[in-house]
Amino acid sequence: MRFVTFSTSQLPTPHLGLLRDDEVLDVDLAGRALKQDVPDQMLDLIDNYEHYRPALDALLEKAGKRRFSEVKTYTDIGAVHALSEVELAAPIPRPRKNVICLAVNYSEHAKETAGVREHKGEIPQIPVFFTKATTSVNSPFGTVEIDPSVSTELDWEVELGVIIGKRGKNISEEEALSYVFGYTVLNDMTARDLQSNHKQFFKGKSLDGTCPMGPCIVTADEIPDPQNLGIRLRVNGVTKQDGNTGMMIFSIARSIAILSKGMTLEPGDIIATGTPSGVGFSRKPPEFLKPGDVVESEVEQIGTLRNRIVEAGK
Structure with missing residues (x-):
């Protein structure tokens, strides 16, 4: 459904x-x-x-x-x-908890950010988790405001979102997908200057409206293999990211198993599973979103987000 x-x-x-x-x-x-x-x-x-x-x-x-x-x-x-x-x-307009996210979960994305991040392009041995505030959630076709007094380096990251469907702790990798209610599309927009200045992810990931989500949730039974979905993003019609969820370093099942060790996952929890290569800040020269841009984030079998960037107060 x-x-x-x-x-x-x-x-x-x-x-x-x-x-x-x-x-x-x-x-x-x-x-x-x-x-x-x-x-x-x-x-x-x-x-x-x-x-x-x-x-x-x-x-x-x-x-x-x-x-x-x-x-x-x-x-x-x-x-x-x-x-x-x-x-x-957004399918869940106000989640009960922060959106849980994975960083550098695609190998090519790890490589492309090697020159601007401390990981030197090395593939992580364990998942890197962070969260986005619930107030960052936006609708699938909502506008995203840029306030230049806050950030001038807003970037894009298309991701497959996983919606947890039942309570679980210490979930085995073999059983992990049975805990999934369904899947959605997210854009983990990031204020790169804030991310760099604050030396961690939370603030730069959590500006209001910077987590467009939707357009729907597709139940897990309709996507038996979530590790074989095309995932892409366009800015003003130009393709910036084009990958496949099969390129993840840590599969959805593996990520759920590791995340749930000693930590209870609950129905309605949202996990953003990482982004493929093609983000703006690692390009030469770097590219960032500006007022008037239209960002389309797409995951095969689910749908497409379409978000216009506007300047705050305009």
Whole structure:
């Protein structure tokens, strides 16, 4: 299944939708029509997915192979919306915890940053983890503000996002993927000057709005091999990053196993799995985002983020 968090002019509070092709089904309204117990928010869905799964299956079975808009039961109550007519929020608009991220998890990215980072291009022997503040989360098509008094070196990093679906600690690598609820797309935008000045990642990674996410969460059963997905990023239509998740140094399963040692992962936790080569600050000369730029971040089988850069206060 593919889930979104969306709002409309009639229902401005973001709530849960089922995405199929170019249509969004309002889960709450459809559930009422079929007298099914369904969630209205993404975190409730993730927390209780096994409980809600039969009801969600019933919503899909009602449509069968038809479009949602061809089901009179749904259209009569206004439960169907064209994707182009809704506003998408980040699938989890306000995570309960910081977004957990992996640094230098693609070998070519490690090599390209060798001259500007202390690791000298060496492949890490253990994952490097850091976090982004919850307030950095942005919508898949939201604007990203640049405040030149704060940073003048905003960079891009397209990443596959992993959404944890059940509580676990000391998870084995063999069982790790069974703890995944689904996958999404993130752009781990980074203020490189702050990252350098503060000698660590958190501040430079956590400016407001610098973690666009979405456009949906695709459940894990629809992506049986998350280590074989094309991943790319464009700035103003020009491809800057083009890789595959199979190029990760630490697989998703391995990363979850190491992260969960002595540390409990919980439903709704978000893990950003690292970025391929092609970031801006390692280019010669360096390239950074500026007002007017449009950044598109894409992961195969999931979708594309499209974020415009604007100057704060303009």
